[in-house]
Amino acid sequence: MNIDELREHLCKEHPDLCPLFSIEFGDGVLLVDRGRLFDAAADLKELGFDRLGMVTAVDRDEEFELVYRLTSRAMSCGMFLKCRVPRENPRGRSLVPLWPAALWQEREVYDLFGIEFEGHPDLRRILLPEDWDGHPLRKDYADDRMIRRPDYI
Amino acid sequence: MALVDRIGAALDRTPGGIILTSVDAVVDWARGRSLWSMPMGTACCAMELIAASFAKFDFDRLGTFPRPDPRHTDVMVVAGTITRKMAPAVKRLYEQMPDPKWVIAMGNCAVSGGIFFYDSYSVVRGVDEFLPVDVYITGCPPRPESLQDAVLQLRELIATESIAPGVRRQRELLLPTSGDLSFGQRPGVVDEGESG
Amino acid sequence: MTMEVESRREVSGEDDLARQELVVNVGPSHPSTHGVCRVIVHVDGEVVTKAEPVIGYLHRGIEKMCENRTYLQVVPLTDRLDYVGSMYANWAYCRAVERLASIRVPERAEYLRVIVCEMQRIASHMMALGSSAADTGAASMFIYAFDERERIVELFEELCGARLTYNYVRPGGVSFDAPEGWTDRLKDFTNNHRTALSEMDRLFFGNVIARGRMKGIGVLSAEDAVSWGASGPVARGSGVNWDLRKHDSYSVYPRFDFDVPTGSNGDAYDRGRCRLFECYESCRIIEQAAAQMPEGPVKTDGLSRLISPRPGDAYDHIESARGSLGVYVVSEGGPRPYRVKFRSPAFCNLALLPMLAEGHTLSDLVVVLGSLDPVFGEVDR
């Protein structure tokens, strides 16, 4: 299924999500707000997106952008689900009840970005040791053991 | 190289089968030729470490046999990136190895952090931050031949050691002054075979 | 196997031998964990009641490092992710950058990419099969499999000069064209490799010990495979017919005729066999690609070394030996990526370990782990 068919299909089934849908670099993007994240994900799952491929975040100065990549086997296509959370007290909803695949991936986002997921059964650091200070993938992460590379491009 | 390498010829000359040599020479010879390695392969370099001990490169012919158990091994080959989370485990494994023990740092990561020297928040920049390294091999990854060369280098290093208490530590002092580390060059030991 | 375990459980009944849970630490340096994985295993007698993987011993912060390098300088870092299959991460990253910066790739380069990735698949599967065989005690299988891998590595060395970290696929093409006579040697290789594969099939998968050790161990249902995000041979072993090369086809894959082998039982044996059959299919693809490969350049002309895509984000994925490997690149317009994320299949597959290992014996834990084929460079990044 190509991207325009996907948009049509989505608009037909879930008209409320339609205005949030956009196309970037040939990929469908659904940008929802925090309160709606879980429901939107559940709707998409019903629509046929049966795999949660990737959970990650991007540090956008004021806020964090949570990025979910969903793929559908039946429709042979993928799309993004995005959601912005404020930098102060970043919290998202856990998608573990929908896809257990989120179990480790959300832990990773928590570890590297410090975003908490409500409803996650086991939110601990996964890659770094438990006693690590800070969340390294934030842009303002400072670590005096880290040597910056000289700027010679 | 060492006296004991010419055992066959020596036995020919003395039909009774008597060889006179120093205890150090025999011990060093024995140690240098059966270096069982503890493959501390953590990352990409571990692949070359495996390759070195398999059919094509055949590590066994140097008497080096990978044995993933610290208590049976003489030399730890640190192959791969060591992170802050991993370092305590490596140190602990090193401590479990029986004396005498040596360390080969294989690959740029183990030497200095390599490609992860800059910008990485979790990589230890070289195992020599917490282990005494005897031989460094550069390369990312080094070829298996380099690892074999490192074992030969380590042999020569071992040949300069002594089992006398306290003397072993002198080898660091010996290193920079003697260009050739072969047995005959060692102060106080005259290599009979070389002169005769 | 499972029956034995149950009977053992009965013998150590509650009245005479008090059941006691023991916590066993496996790793992080253990020969059967295929890298630096630590598993904290709770055992009751010999039966695993809970297995909790602890990862991150090889977390090198590659994603953070990417943010301070130009788009081209990131490519060597991608080599170090999945070090058993470096070409995949190269390619997946380059695809994402090419999508972001709208770079066109010459056709010959696409063919070369397909060829090296299929070779890499064989090399990686050989490593997976060999090491999981070694875990079950079949040491000779490891030596045969590694020998096959060594042949591929030699071909790679001829192509790009490196044995392990190839840095071959670059944005806009590949770094070198195939040397003269390389495709002929490739053909020799695939011919010999087929024979070796059938030998290995008989030697290992036909072996009664291997069957006993692997059949019925670590059974993964198709539904779980999908909802846990498993991909690659792990999902296909459970009968999930999902291969990006076929079902979300990219590059020149639609031009080739190949099948996607799937298993039916979802146990360690089926996963292993899937890998073996994929090698046959890879041979087929390599032969077709080598025959169809057009002449022409292998790099896009006039591509600046400082690629600066317009702001935006792009995701692209390829089917690596372990599953769908995705790369997500965010650009803010500068010469450096703003964020690079590697969606690693091994990470998602490894998350299944607690579920699959439960109820098996401790010695089967390594079989389950081996059948998931994790590579820790990629799991921890």
Ligand code: SF4
């Ligand atoms: S030196 Fe290179 S090949 Fe070896 S572990 Fe480090 S990055 Fe990997």
